[in-house]
Amino acid sequence: MDKRYLLSQIMKTVFQCLLYVSLFLAFFLLLSITNPQIINMSRTAATTMATFAILLLILTIVYGGYQIGVKKARSVLASIVIAIVMTDIATYLQLQIMNVNPANNDRLILFGEDFALFLLAMAIQIGLVYLFVSLGYHFYFKINPPQKCCVVASSQEQAQHIAEKVATFRQKYKLNEVIHYTCSDVEETILVHDVVFLAGIPDTEEAQLKSFCYKHGKTIYLLAELEDVIISTSQQSVIDDTLFLYMHRVEPTLMQRFIKRSMDIFLSLIGLVLASPLMLFAAIAIKLTSRGTVFFQQQRATIGGKVFRIIKFRTMYMNACDIPGQSACLNDERITRVGRFLRKYRIDELPQLFNVLIGDMSIVGPRPEMLENVDRYTQEVPEFEYRKQMKAGLTGMAQIDGKYNTTPKDKVILDLLYIENFSLMMDIKLILRTATIFFRRDSTEGFHSGKRARCPLMRTAAHNESTDTQKASPDHQTKPDGIVEVPAAELKSQITFCDTIVLSRENAAKETVLDAPALLLRRGAQEPEPAEDGAAAPTKTPDEVSTDPVMSQSRSDAPEADSIVYTRDQCVNGNETSDSLAECMAKQPGLLSGANAAL
Numbered sequence: 001m002d003k004r005y006l007l008s009q010i011m012k013t014v015f016q017c018l019l020y021v022s023l024f025l026a027f028f029l030l031l032s033i034t035n036p037q038i039i040n041m042s043r044t045a046a047t048t049m050a051t052f053a054i055l056l057l058i059l060t061i062v063y064g065g066y067q068i069g070v071k072k073a074r075s076v077l078a079s080i081v082i083a084i085v086m087t088d089i090a091t092y093l094q095l096q097i098m099n100v101n102p103a104n105n106d107r108l109i110l111f112g113e114d115f116a117l118f119l120l121a122m123a124i125q126i127g128l129v130y131l132f133v134s135l136g137y138h139f140y141f142k143i144n145p146p147q148k149c150c151v152v153a154s155s156q157e158q159a160q161h162i163a164e165k166v167a168t169f170r171q172k173y174k175l176n177e178v179i180h181y182t183c184s185d186v187e188e189t190i191l192v193h194d195v196v197f198l199a200g201i202p203d204t205e206e207a208q209l210k211s212f213c214y215k216h217g218k219t220i221y222l223l224a225e226l227e228d229v230i231i232s233t234s235q236q237s238v239i240d241d242t243l244f245l246y247m248h249r250v251e252p253t254l255m256q257r258f259i260k261r262s263m264d265i266f267l268s269l270i271g272l273v274l275a276s277p278l279m280l281f282a283a284i285a286i287k288l289t290s291r292g293t294v295f296f297q298q299q300r301a302t303i304g305g306k307v308f309r310i311i312k313f314r315t316m317y318m319n320a321c322d323i324p325g326q327s328a329c330l331n332d333e334r335i336t337r338v339g340r341f342l343r344k345y346r347i348d349e350l351p352q353l354f355n356v357l358i359g360d361m362s363i364v365g366p367r368p369e370m371l372e373n374v375d376r377y378t379q380e381v382p383e384f385e386y387r388k389q390m391k392a393g394l395t396g397m398a399q400i401d402g403k404y405n406t407t408p409k410d411k412v413i414l415d416l417l418y419i420e421n422f423s424l425m426m427d428i429k430l431i432l433r434t435a436t437i438f439f440r441r442d443s444t445e446g447f448h449s450g451k452r453a454r455c456p457l458m459r460t461a462a463h464n465e466s467t468d469t470q471k472a473s474p475d476h477q478t479k480p481d482g483i484v485e486v487p488a489a490e491l492k493s494q495i496t497f498c499d500t501i502v503l504s505r506e507n508a509a510k511e512t513v514l515d516a517p518a519l520l521l522r523r524g525a526q527e528p529e530p531a532e533d534g535a536a537a538p539t540k541t542p543d544e545v546s547t548d549p550v551m552s553q554s555r556s557d558a559p560e561a562d563s564i565v566y567t568r569d570q571c572v573n574g575n576e577t578s579d580s581l582a583e584c585m586a587k588q589p590g591l592l593s594g595a596n597a598a599l
Contacts, residue, residue, distance in 0.1 A: 059083035078439035167453035292318035315339025365393025
C-alpha cells in the first residue's frame with residue numbers, strides 16, 4: 001500500500017472522529033446546563049442522543065461529509081455545516097417537545113433560556129467544522145503534493161475544456177501535458193504521470209488506454225458521453241455462467257407518479273407559506289427601484305415538449321429580454337441592482353412554486369429552458385431532446401452540480417443521469433442538497449464569465465520523432481522554450497488559446513494577411529510595412545516601431561528573420577481588444593489557411 005495513501009487515510013480518520021465527537025459534545029454539554037437529563041441515564045437522554053446520531057449519519061451520507069481531498073474545501077465545509085445545523089434543529093425540537101411534561105414545562109417553549117444555549121452550541125460547532133476542515137486540508141496537501149496530470153484527447157478544444165475544470169482544484173491537480181491519442185509514445189507519457197484524463201477517443205483506442213492505465217495503477221478520469229451514462233445505469237445479470245450488462249428504459253410507475261405529484265403539491269404549498277414574507281419584500285424592492293411589472297413570464301419547454309409560461313421575479317429592466325434566446329452574461333447591464341441580489345440568492349425563482357402547484361413543473365427535474373435555447377441546443381447536441389422525458393423542475397442534478405452557464409452537452413448528461421436513475425429517494429436527496437447551491441460562488445455565473453485556464457498545446461508527435469525531424473531539416477532553427485511548430489492542417493485548432501502566432505513572411509503573403517493589424521519585426525532593425533496595391537511602403541525607424549500603439553512585444557523579444565507576429569494585444573476591434581486570438585483570426589479567415597506557423 002502506498003505510504004502517502006496510508007498516511008492520508010489515518011489523518012482523515014483521526015480528524016473525522018475528533019470532529020464528530022466534538023460536535024456531539026458541544027451540543028449536549030451546553031444544553032445539559034438547563035437540561036441535565038440529556039446526559040444522565042434517562043429515556044430523554046437515550047432518545048435525544050439517538051436522534052442526533054441517526055440524523056447526523058443520514059445527512060452526512062446525503063451531503064458527503066468529511067471528504068477531504070475529494071471535494072474543494074468550501075464544498076466540504078458547506079456540506080458539514082448544513083448537516084450539523086439541520087441535525088441540531090431537529091434534535092432541539094425533539095428535546096423541547098419531550099420537555100412538555102409535569103416535571104418540566106406545561107407547554108411547548110421554543111425560545112426560552114435553552115434557545116440561547118442552542119445558538120451558542122451551533123456557533124461553536126461551526127467554528128469546530130471550520131477548524132477541522134482547514135487542518136484536514138493543510139495536512140492532506142502536505143502529505144499529497146499536486147498530482148501530475150496529462151490529457152489524452154483528440155482535439156485541443158477538448159483538452160481546454162478539461163483544463164478549465166482541473167484549474168478549479170490546483171492544489172490537487174497539476175496539468176503537465178496534452179497529447180493526441182495517436183502519438184506513438186502515448187503509453188510512455190502516461191507512465192510518467194499520476195492521473196490521466198481521456199476525452200474524445202475512439203472506442204478501440206480508449207479501451208486499450210484504459211486497460212493500460214489499469215494495469216499500471218494510473219488514476220483515470222473519462223470525459224463522460226451519452227453512452228457512458230447509459231452504461232453506468234446498467235444492471236449486472238448472469239445468464240448461465242456469463243456476465244451481461246442489462247440496460248432497459250424504465251418509466252416511473254403509476255405509484256411513483258402519484259407520490260411525486262403529491263410531494264410537489266405539499267412542498268410547493270409549504271414553500272409558498274414560508275417564503276411569503278421574503279417574496280413580499282422582493283416584490284416591494286422591485287417595484288420601488290425600477291419601472292415595470294414585478295413578475296417576469298416567459299415560455300419554457302417541459303415534458304414531451306409541452307410549452308408553459310414560467311413565472312419569476314423580474315431581475316432585468318423592462319423590455320431587456322426582447323432579443324430571443326439571449327441569456328444573461330457576466331456583468332450584464334440589463335440586470336437591475338435588486339435583480340443581482342435576487343439572482344445571487346435564487347430568490348427570483350421562488351414564484352416558480354406557483355408553476356409547481358398548478359402542475360406545469362415539478363420540484364425536482366431538468367431545468368426548464370427557453371424555447372429558442374431548446375432549438376439551438378438540440379441542433380448542437382441532438383441528445384438534448386431526451387431531457388423532455390421528465391417534467392421540468394425547480395431543482396435537479398443539473399441545477400445543483402452544474403451552473404447557469406453549464407454547456408448544453410454537460411446539462412444533457414447530468415439530466416439524463418437523473419432520469420435514468422430516477423427514484424423518490426433520489427428526489428428527496430436532491431431536495432436536501434439544494435441548500436448547497438447558496439454556498440457556491442459560481443452557481444449563478446453568467447455566460448462568457450471567468451478567465452480561460454492555461455492549457456498546454458497538444459502534442460501530435462512523439463518527442464524523439466519531432467527531434468529527429470528537426471535535425472533532418474536543413475532549414476531548422478532552434479526555437480525558444482514555449483514555441484511549437486505545427487503544420488498548417490492543425491493551425492486552426494492549435495491557435496485557439498495561444499497568445500502569439502508567428503507566420504512565415506512568404507506563406508503569410510500568399511494569404512493576403514498583410515492588411516491585418518500586425519507588425520513585421522526583425523530583431524533590432526527597421527522593417528517596411530506592406531502597402532496597398534503593391535506600392536512602396538513607408539518605413540518606420542526602430543524608435544517608431546518600439547513606440548507604436550499596436551506594439552505589445554519588444555524588439556528584443558521578437559523572432560528572428562522574416563516573420564509576421566500577431567499577439568493577443570494586437571488583435572484590436574475598434575477600441576476593444578479581442579478576448580482571444582481565435583476571435584481575431586475569425587475576422588481574418590485568410591490567416592487560418594495554407595500557412596505554416598510557429599505558436
